[in-house]
Ligand SMILES: Cc1cc2nc3c(=O)[nH]c(=O)nc-3n(C[C@H](O)[C@H](O)[C@H](O)COP(=O)(O)OP(=O)(O)OC[C@H]3O[C@@H](n4cnc5c(N)ncnc54)[C@H](O)[C@@H]3O)c2cc1C
């Protein structure tokens with residue numbers, strides 16, 4: 058069967074991989090220049106423990122399950138998960154009541170090892186917390202990932218198992234004939250399809266409309282963030298949440314995989330036509346600061362590296378919308394994947410294939426015997442013991458040539474990223490962490506551009522920062 | 537591998553240090569992470585270097601060549617393309633195409649220079665398109681890669697690099713629509729305001745800042761507003777510039793991450809705190825150049841590099857260095873270097889005032905000196921004779937308005 062997955066976010070990528078496991082002929086279509094550049098690129102990156110979601114929702118059913126699946130998945134696909142654990146802190150007895158409710162919910166949702174710590178225990182584990190806190194809900198299974206790593210890894214594994222990836226290609230229409238999906242039409246051409254998976258994130262409602270399938274309306278809810286330098290990592294060991302409100306989990310402090318500390322997100326509802334509004338605002342950033350000071354009064358804002366914003370794909374139902382279409386055979390919606398979408402993604406992929414496709418649609422799944430679940434990531438040599446790194450340098454001196462000084466990324470890693478499909482500066486950055494460190498590409502922009510231009514055989518002026526016409530340098534000074 | 541003095545960084549400071557250490561007859565190794573030595577000088581192809589040190593006006597690369605030539609006259613192990621990964625006690629781990637190596641040394645001169653404050657640190661609201669660069673990156677595009685950054689540019693920050701880039705961009709045919717500075721006075725040297733802006737009719741917008749950047753793919757426009765005394769934008773004063781390039785020149789930050797976990801930093805400069813002989817709080821660690829304090833003139837960088845190199849060599853030879861007494865910043869002193877005084881050598885004070893002062897009296901120990909027309913952008917450099925410093929176990933530098 059020909060399966061077309063629309064959207065190479067974390068959800069579409071993992072579904073595509075799952076489809077190759079059962080021998081589908083898979084095409085992944087993505088409008089951006091690289092994998093994971095939609096919602097998957099800008100969020101908190103937390104693998105939630107799963108106590109937040111109201112029992113009975115799909116979110117609750119898939120979150121803790123997804124969390125547990127990360128263990129095996131990260132080994133198969135060679136990406137990092139750090140089980141930092143998380144705290145939800147309470148400042149008074151009213152908030153304590155909410156923590157108790159969260160524990161109850163967590164137990165219903167199957168979250169292991171939750172417990173409430175008193176002030177002293179909490180402060181001894183996180184000494185930089187506001188000393189005025191009274192309790193903390195401790196969830197040891199919470200962790201952090203770089204979400205795009207997961208999407209990239211899943212697509213690489215899917216393509217190794219036969220899937221085809223089409224970047225810079227935007228779906229503009231879906232042809233339906235006799236109540237069945239026929240073709241996915243893009244701005245570049247068309248793809249025949251027996252099965253269409255709509256994993257288009259913020260644009261999921263628009264894609265469903267193209268097919269005349271049922272959907273939920275999606276509007277963006279903006280979340281703004283501040284990132285602090287990785288020297289701050291000493292101050293924060295775990296993900297720190299305030300006690301949640303009805304509307305959101307509040308402003309968090311998140312220690313990332315590489316030690317930078319993420320502060321945010323805000324929660325601002327935007328009209329549906331603003332799905333590309335990723336701008337930060339003065340109000341938003343000030344709000345983040347204000348709230349963070351309450352959680353951790355001494356975080357140094359003068360160590361700010363950068364700011365950014367992400368958009369949550371929200372629907373009025375506030376739940377994932379994962380269903381086969383009853384109107385259009387072969388069309389499957391996997392949309393409105395708001396938080397905890399990253400966490401749930403591995404479970405969503407399994408659910409889509411085993412529940413929606415096999416059970417609900419009645420398609421018999423046959424295991425692809427040659428499916429290989431293993432993918433190897435790009436080795437970051439600086440993480441290796443010196444002797445091992447030395448052996449690699451002996452065979453390839455480019456593995457000793459450091460291009461990004463802050464994050465110690467070598468030329469060989471940059472070349473490897475290009476081999477795997479990076480075509481832009483951001484493509485290199487997200488795959489290798491070059492240009493993402495303390496100096497924010499002050500020293501390595503031109504160094505990376507040289508390698509990129511050389512490897513691709515193009516002039517520097519043809520190099521883009523990200524998607525679209527985001528050129529970096531103009532023509533030559535002297536011809 | 538073993539050496540006596542290990543110099544980290546091959547800019548004007550590091551080269552000076554290596555030369556002076558070699559003169560003391562010890563084994564010297566200099567590590568540079570770029571393909572060649574010279575540091576920031578390599579990309580500064582304008583004139584204005586060396587008047588004090590070489591008594592001649594040179595370009596950056598010419599100044600670097602001169603130092604390299606002297607460096608070549610000594611038996612110094614210069615290793616380029618070699619990045620220091622960690623410094624642990626007197627052992628340093630380096631990475632290069634030759635492998636990961638450990639070097640043991642008796643002393644270190646830390647001369648890693650400064651980096652530019654990045655755009656993200658300013659927390660300016662708006663989009664994140666391409667076309668936003670720090671001045672040093674633009675300088676590299678033009679002077680080293682032979683590429684223009686865009687067609688129409690606005691410059692944020694009136695630091696010297698920004699001013700020099702305003703002129704350079706104009707000369708290369710890029711339209712520079714203005715320089716925006718949030719302070720009520722310029723951040724760069726007066727001579728650069730004259731030669732880089734006024735001579736080219738480039739407007740300077742003081743007490744103003746960028747409040748928004750717009751553009752989905754490439755930068756399209758930048759919104760500038762006036763700021764009040766607390767640097768908050770004043771609503772209603774916004775002005776929009778249609779530009780494809782925003783060049784940031786918001787200052788340099790000393791690079792200290794390799795040592796900041798174990799050595800004392802100079803709170804006034806953000807650099808490694810050192811004494812007048814370059815010694816840090818850790819006795820075998822010496823520092824010089826922009827990694828200790830950001831200098832206006834390269835000549836002083838080399839001079840202080842030489843001092844640090846010499847004393848690092850004496851330390852390596854086992855000579856006992858004198859106790860150092862602290863020097864604290866007082867009234868109106870924003871930046872102060874050095875932070876300790878050792879009577880092993882003379883004292884030169886490098887300082888910046890916290891606000892413009894027309895007439896002032898600088899006081900340290902028993903020394904007083906009247907100064908006029910002080911600007912925060914211009915470093916005050918003063919030699920203080922030793923006799924005025926006798927009998928103190930603690931010193932303070934203050935600059936009193938008169
Ligand atoms: C601020 C914020 C914080 C969050 N924090 C967390 C968290 O800590 N933990 C957690 O578990 N979850 C979190 N989430 C949720 C999580 O990020 C999302 O659930 C998840 O990334 C959704 O992935 P996706 O693949 O559905 O969407 P996307 O990543 O947006 O993927 C959809 C893809 O489809 C492409 N596309 C769209 N239209 C077309 C078209 N016409 N043609 C071709 N391609 C198209 C897009 O370019 C995009 O790449 C957070 C979300 C936000 C915004």
Ligand SMILES: Cc1cc2nc3c(=O)[nH]c(=O)nc-3n(C[C@H](O)[C@H](O)[C@H](O)COP(=O)(O)OP(=O)(O)OC[C@H]3O[C@@H](n4cnc5c(N)ncnc54)[C@H](O)[C@@H]3O)c2cc1C
Pocket residue numbers: 544545546547548549550567568569570573574575576577580583584585586618619620621647648649650696697700791794824825826827830831832833834835837
């Ligand atoms: C744009 C600009 C214009 C200027 N104009 C003038 C002028 O007109 N006249 C004047 O007199 N002065 C001028 N200056 C000032 C002067 O040039 C500098 O202060 C001086 O060159 C700094 O020298 P440095 O050695 O401290 O630092 P740098 O030149 O920055 O050298 C530091 C070196 O250390 C290396 N390094 C860093 N980290 C490591 C590591 N971990 N391992 C190995 N190596 C490392 C770097 O690659 C670099 O080569 C200007 C400066 C700038 C930036």
